[in-house]
Amino acid sequence: MKVQFGCAPINWTNDDLPSLGGELTYQQCLSEMALAGYKGSEGGCKYPKDFDVLKKALDLRGLQICNMWFSSFFTTFENERTFAEFEKHMDFTYGLGARVIGVGECGVTVHGQEETPLFSNCPILTEEQMKNLAEGLNELGRRAQKKGMKVCFHPHVGTGIQSLDEIDRLMKLTDPALVGLLFDTGHSTIAGEDPVEILKKYIGRVAHIHVKDVRSEVFEQVKSGGHSFLWGVKNGMFTVPGDGNCVDWMSIFEIxxxxxxxxWIVVEAEQDPAKADPLEYAQKARAFMREQLGV
Structure with a gap:
């Protein structure tokens, strides 16, 4: 397999709830990633915005940025704002090693709202919103292609693109040469889908992969108790491959x-670092994937 393994700093400090792991430094995060055997990192809210400072910190540890989340606002029709920010984002991440850009739609999302029940408030996009999102992503893809990069869209619970039906609609409306898919085992599961089915259907368009498992007992509490996405995160809804009980990893790995x-295959299992030591779980995930994939 010609894959590389990365880890996400959200396992140390949460981007949507920075107080979760707020006491941890970005230096500790990067050092522990390298110690656990990873070669790449996603972006994170704690990372320096100064290119030279971040590049030096990465180089010291033999790491590179493999992807950095980009927020688009096409469902609220903020196209020009999105395009302008995307240009800056491309330049910054390309210089740090990234060749893919994971785009998440944040115009009408509820996933970052700590008090908003997730499942009763998931946005349903209108045809006009979906069309503008698709056209906007195609334009981002054209701009990325000129830079030697690839846009991959990240279906994420609470954003309006989470179910297989919603993914299907967006994939049909976007150009495969311009827009790939960021496959996430955890969000597929929380959306009520079988991630194996999604990966099997779209493996030809997958340009980046996030791997995490789900603890079913917490997931059920989120659904039955009307809790928010971030409530689930704080209470351990996600965990790393090799630790949860929802994802069929053998089928995922076989595909x-x-x-x-x-x-890249990136471990992204956001948890409360006070309850789940990020280094311990990063090591556990790396050992599990090395054993199952042989790399």
Whole structure:
């Protein structure tokens, strides 16, 4: 397999709830990623915004940025704002090693609202919103292509694109040459879908992968108790591959082993670091994937 393994700093400090792990430094985060055997990192809210400072910190630890979340606002029709920010985002991340840009739609999302019940408030996009999102993503894809990069869209619970039906609609409206898919095992599961089915259907368009598992007992509490997405995160809804009880990893890995996928596989299991030591869980995930994938 021609894959590389990365880790997300959200396992140390949460981007949507920075107080979760707020006491941890970005230096500790990067050092522990490297110690656990990863070669790449996603972006994070704690990371320096100064290019030279972040590049030096990465180089010291033998790391690179493999992807950095980009927020689009096409569902609120803020196209020009999105395009302008995207240009700056591309330049910054390209210089740090990234060749993909994971785009998440944040115009009408509820996933970052700590008090908003997730499942009763998931936005449903209008045809006009979906069309503008697709056209906007195609334009981002054209701009990224000129830079030697690839846009991959991240279906994420609470954003309006989470179910397989919603993914299908967006994939049909976007150009496969311009817009790939960021496959996330955890968000597929929380959306009530089988991630194996999604990966099997779209492996040809997958340009980046996030791996995490789900603890079913917490997931059920989120649904039955009318809790927010961030309530679930704080209470351990997500965990790393090899620790949860929802994702069929053997089937996921079998699809990857028989595919031509050559990108990054990134551990992104946001938890409360006071309850789940990020280094311990990063090591556990890396050992599990090395054992199952042989790399």
């Amino acid at each position: 990857l082993k028989t595919s031509d996928y050559e990108g």
